[in-house]
Amino acid sequence: MSALLELHGLEVEIEGLPILRGVDLEVRPGEILGVVGETGAGKSMTARSILDLLPAKASLSFDTCTFAGEDFIPARARQLARGHRIGFVPQRPRGSLNPVFRVGKQIVDTLRRLRGMARREAKEEALNLLRSVRITDPERVYRSYPHELSGGMCQRVCIAIALAGEPELIIADEPTTGLDVTIQAEILKLLGEVIAEHNAAGMLITHDLGVVADVCDRVAVMYAGRVINLGTTLEIYREALHPYANQLVSIASSLDSGGTPREIPGRVPNPGDELAACAFAPRCFRAEDDCFGEEPPLIHIEGQMAFCHHPLTSEAASV
Amino acid sequence: MTGPSDTLVLRDLTKIFRIKTGSFRHADLRAVDDVSVSITPGRTLAVVGESGSGKTTLARLILRLIDPTGGSIRLEGTDITRMKGAALEDMRGRMQIVFQDPYDSLSPWQTVGRTVAEPLILHENMSMQDATEPVARMLERVGLSPEHARRYPHELSGGQAQRVGIARAMITNPALVVLDEPTSSLDMSVQSQILLLLQSLQEERNISYLFISHDLTVVRYIAHDLAVMYLGKVVESGPAAEVFASPRHPYTEALLKAAPRPDPHYKTDHVHLLGEQPSALDRAPGCPLYGRCPIAEDVCADTPQELVEIEAGHRVACWKRT
Numbered sequence: 254m255s256a257l258l259e260l261h262g263l264e265v266e267i268e269g270l271p272i273l274r275g276v277d278l279e280v281r282p283g284e285i286l287g288v289v290g291e292t293g294a295g296k297s298m299t300a301r302s303i304l305d306l307l308p309a310k311a312s313l314s315f316d317t318c319t320f321a322g323e324d325f326i327p328a329r330a331r332q333l334a335r336g337h338r339i340g341f342v343p344q345r346p347r348g349s350l351n352p353v354f355r356v357g358k359q360i361v362d363t364l365r366r367l368r369g370m371a372r373r374e375a376k377e378e379a380l381n382l383l384r385s386v387r388i389t390d391p392e393r394v395y396r397s398y399p400h401e402l403s404g405g406m407c408q409r410v411c412i413a414i415a416l417a418g419e420p421e422l423i424i425a426d427e428p429t430t431g432l433d434v435t436i437q438a439e440i441l442k443l444l445g446e447v448i449a450e451h452n453a454a455g456m457l458i459t460h461d462l463g464v465v466a467d468v469c470d471r472v473a474v475m476y477a478g479r480v481i482n483l484g485t486t487l488e489i490y491r492e493a494l495h496p497y498a499n500q501l502v503s504i505a506s507s508l509d510s511g512g513t514p515r516e517i518p519g520r521v522p523n524p525g526d527e528l529a530a531c532a533f534a535p536r537c538f539r540a541e542d543d544c545f546g547e548e549p550p551l552i553h554i555e556g557q558m559a560f561c562h563h564p565l566t567s568e569a570a571s572v
Numbered sequence: 573m574t575g576p577s578d579t580l581v582l583r584d585l586t587k588i589f590r591i592k593t594g595s596f597r598h599a600d601l602r603a604v605d606d607v608s609v610s611i612t613p614g615r616t617l618a619v620v621g622e623s624g625s626g627k628t629t630l631a632r633l634i635l636r637l638i639d640p641t642g643g644s645i646r647l648e649g650t651d652i653t654r655m656k657g658a659a660l661e662d663m664r665g666r667m668q669i670v671f672q673d674p675y676d677s678l679s680p681w682q683t684v685g686r687t688v689a690e691p692l693i694l695h696e697n698m699s700m701q702d703a704t705e706p707v708a709r710m711l712e713r714v715g716l717s718p719e720h721a722r723r724y725p726h727e728l729s730g731g732q733a734q735r736v737g738i739a740r741a742m743i744t745n746p747a748l749v750v751l752d753e754p755t756s757s758l759d760m761s762v763q764s765q766i767l768l769l770l771q772s773l774q775e776e777r778n779i780s781y782l783f784i785s786h787d788l789t790v791v792r793y794i795a796h797d798l799a800v801m802y803l804g805k806v807v808e809s810g811p812a813a814e815v816f817a818s819p820r821h822p823y824t825e826a827l828l829k830a831a832p833r834p835d836p837h838y839k840t841d842h843v844h845l846l847g848e849q850p851s852a853l854d855r856a857p858g859c860p861l862y863g864r865c866p867i868a869e870d871v872c873a874d875t876p877q878e879l880v881e882i883e884a885g886h887r888v889a890c891w892k893r894t
Contacts, residue, residue, distance in 0.1 A: 291759035292730075403848050433622035434786060436848065438830035438840045460760065463789060463832030467840050486836045504764045505834035508793040511813075516768060517761040520729050 255322065257282045257454050258303070258422055262316030265298055267308060270524040272298050274478035274532075280422060285448060285455035287469030287486070289462065289501075291521045294475040296458045300424050304335050321421060337367050340415030340453075342425035342444070346407035350399040356410050357395035360417060367418040382413040385450070387443060405436035409443065416447060423448055424456045429464065441468050462505040466490060474498040477522050477532035484557030494552065494559040494566060497533045531562065539563040578646075579747045579780035580634065581610040585643035587629055591853065601852050603629040605804035606643070608879075611748070611797070614774060616781040618795035618812065620788065620827070624849060625801040627784045631750045634782065635667055636660060648747050665695030668741035672753040674733035678725040684711070684736050685721030691744045706743065714739045714769060731762035735769070742773060750782045755790055767794055788831040792816060797885075800824045803852045803860040806879065810886030820888040822865050859890070867892055 256279035263276040273295045280286045288296045301307050318325050320338065335341070343349040351359055360379040364370045370378060376395075383391035386409040399407055408428060415423055425444060429437040445468050448455040457469055465472055465486060472489045474482040474497065482495035490506075493499040497517075504514040519536040522528060529535060534544035541563065549560040587604040604626045611617045619627050632638045634645060636652060644653045652663055668691070671677035678687055688710060689703035708718035714735040725733055734754065741749050751770065755763040767790065774781060785791050791798065795812040800823065808821040819825045826844035833840075845864045856862040858874045865872065869892075877889040888894055 291761060405848060433849070434788070435622065435826055435830040435845055438832070441832075441840070461832065462760070462834040466834050466836045466838065467832040490834070490836050501760055502834065504760060505789065508764065508767070509789050509833050509835070511793055514764040514768070514793075516765050520731055520762060521759060 256280060256319070257321055258325075258456075259317070259319045260299075260303070260315065261318070262314075263299065263302055263318070264314045265295075265302055265307065265311055267311045267524075272311070272478055272524050273302065276475075276478070276480055278473050278480050278483060280454050280456055281471075282454055283449075283452070284470040285445065285457055285468055287465035287472040288456060288458045288475060288480075289460060289465055289472060290475030291460065293477070293521055293523060295478040296460075296475055297426055298478075299475070300341075300426050300456065300458055304339060304341055304424060306335075306341075336363070336420075337418040338421050340418060340420035340423040342408070342411055342415045342423060342428045344427040344430055346411045346428075347399055347402075347404060349411055350407060352399055354398075355395070356397050356399065356402070360395075360410070360414055363414050363417040378417075379413075382416055383410070385416065385447060386410075386413045388413075403436075404432050405440060408432065408440050412440075412444065412447060416451060419451065420453055422454050422456065424458070426458045427460070428457070429459075437464075444468070462502060463509075474501065477528060478524070479532070479560065481533065481561070482557065482559040484559075488555065488557050492565065494554060494557050494564040495533075495561050496537050496539050496563070496565060498559075499565050500538075531560070539565070577612065578610045579613050579648060580782070581644075581646040582634070583608050583644045583646075585630070585633060585645060586641045587626075587633055587638065588641045599853050602804045602855070603852065604633060604640075607799075607801075607804075607806050608643075609799050609806065609809060611780040611782060613747070613780055614778040615796040616774065616783050616794055617797045617799060618783040618785060618791040619799050619801060620785060620791055621801035622786060622827075622849060624803070624852060626804040626852075627801055628752065629804075630801070631669070631752055631782065631784055634748075635669055635750060636663075661695065665691060665744035666746050667748045667750070668744065668746040669750040669752060670734070670737045670741045670754045673757055674730055674737050675725055677737055678733060680725055682724075683721060684716075684723050684725070684728070687725075687736060688721070688739045688743055691740060695744055707739075710739045710743045711736075713773075714742070715765075729762075730758050731765060734758060734762075734766055738766070738769065738773070742777070742779075745777065746779065748780045748782065750784070752784045753786070754783075756785070756787055763790070770794070788828065789833065800827065803849070803855055805860050805889065807861070807877075807890070808886075808888045809879065810883070814883070814886050820882065820886075820893040821861075821890050822867055822893075823861050824888075 258280040261277050265273040290296050361375040364375040380391045388394050429440050469486050471485050473480045482498040507514040529545040531544045531549045534540040543562050549562050585607045589601040591599050591601050593599050621627050633640050688707045692698040692703045755766050798812040798815045799806045799809040802823050808824045829841040856873050859872045859877045862872045879887040879889045880894040881887045
């Protein structure tokens with residue numbers, strides 16, 4: 254299957270500190286790809302690179318990057334794709350809406366800019382969008398200011414805005430952090446449904462392995478600025494190749510089942526820390542000398558891809 | 573279900589905040605409403621609920637950081653509800669707290685050693701000199717090294733800062749430690765390290781924990797007992813395993829079904845509650861869930877629901893489920 258978005262060797266530096274150290278990933282049509290990792294792994298930076306939302310001091314480079322089969326330059330996404338072909342759902346919905354304008358105006362402005370609609374037509378469409386995110390009284394929400402709406406409702410509005418440009422890809426960055434559990438479940442379900450209804454694909458950035466298991470078809474696990482393991486959610490949760498991904502899942506599962514989690518010693522490296530050839534090697538229970546000295550090879554096994562010298566499988570065959 | 577040996581016994585604990593709603597008008601917000609729970613030594617009671625449920629107000633009441641409007645608090649058999657002055661200060665060494673944000677809860681101007689020594693200096697009249705030795709031992713116990721005593725909070729990682737917070741809470745050997753979302757700002761791999769540390773400290777010292785959290789995965793792991801709060805009321809309580817396995821209150825049910833689990837074969841379900849949590853000010857006089865509850869009947873609107881025991885220790889405040 255040809256990928257909708259394909260990234261190879263994405264690197265980002267901010268003031269000389271490497272933030273992304275060669276990210277490879279692809280989002281396939283119709284799927285939701287989860288991007289997980291701990292603080293500083295580069296999840297949000299990856300999304301921001303694609304959306305051209307990097308801080309001014311950042312410098313970006315990559316080997317190849319295609320979107321829907323065409324070459325795509327992340328640093329020029331502003332003109333080409335952001336909002337239009339790629340929709341964005343932010344982490345802090347209330348903070349992302351303009352507090353001094355009514356919600357309706359904000360959706361109408363987006364529609365007029367992205368789809369060149371006339372004012373009246375845009376209002377009709379804005380109400381439709383509010384209905385499509387399951388808002389039962391779109392007229393009232395249309396006239397509301399963001400502070401008059403609950404956090405869950407603001408996030409629905411942000412999803413409506415993300416849909417305004419009829420995007421092919423929707424990137425959501427921790428869309429439910431800070432929302433209550435019952436609201437989180439509704440928003441995640443809604444996100445999955447609208448992505449399917451609009452024949453789009455999704456990229457969901459989160460640190461919550463429960464959220465990934467609930468809504469994602471495939472998962473990319475990031476560590477210290479790289480995707481170190483990528484595969485279907487079922488595969489990654491059953492038997493992730495990379496020891497880090499494997500242990501992360503097993504910690505979450507054992508907490509969930511009341512078992513004692515196996516500790517990962519040490520902590521996540523900060524940008525600028527000196528790294529071994531495999532950044533996870535100092536914390537890895539399978540690490541040997543080659544992990545410290547040689548770049549880990551890219552291996553493909555049964556649909557999973559991982560960078561690792563000693564993956565968790567007996568028939569590891571490098572490609 | 574309370575005995576004389578319980579570490580903490582709350583009876584009908586209530587906190588009402590008077591909220592100004594106009595120039596001459598005000599409304600009463602029942603942040604914590606008739607809460608009765610207890611914790612025995614060496615056990616963990618998890619209090620779960622969404623924002624606005626009163627979890628944090630409950631913790632502040634227990635620690636006597638704010639004064640209750642009604643009800644009583646007994647710590648190790650002593651009534652501390654109205655305790656004041658020196659007596660209360662002495663009691664504070666017996667009850668400690670670990671906060672959610674490890675950095676915010678440490679003074680940026682104090683060394684780690686000074687921070688950890690402070691409870692000893694305040695509650696046990698120790699000098700900084702005398703405290704050096706126990707502080708070093710405590711730091712080692714929480715997985716830091718005695719050298720960390722000279723460091724400042726900004727030199728620590730989030731996990732290390734939380735270990736300092738734990739060392740500070742444990743150094744007076746308290747009977748009760750309130751853990752207010754102690755792992756929710758930490759990364760997954762660090763989260764499990766902190767949970768294991770808390771668990772081993774509890775086993776070693778027979779401490780009672782009041783664990784406040786909205787993360788049901790963590791609660792499932794660490795809690796012995798569970799109290800579910802909604803708009804200031806405990807709507808269900810009991811042994812954690814039992815409540816997780818067979819929730820009876822419609823709110824508990826909805827909460828558990830909505831919580832995602834790290835298992836791709838498990839799917840969450842949300843279609844249980846109507847709308848969103850109202851403000852505690854707009855609460856119906858009867859069941860707090862009235863208006864959102866899928867099984868509510870007219871009588872629920874103005875008939876207050878009391879907790880009723882349905883199985884050993886498992887209590888639920890819903891007449892339709894008892």
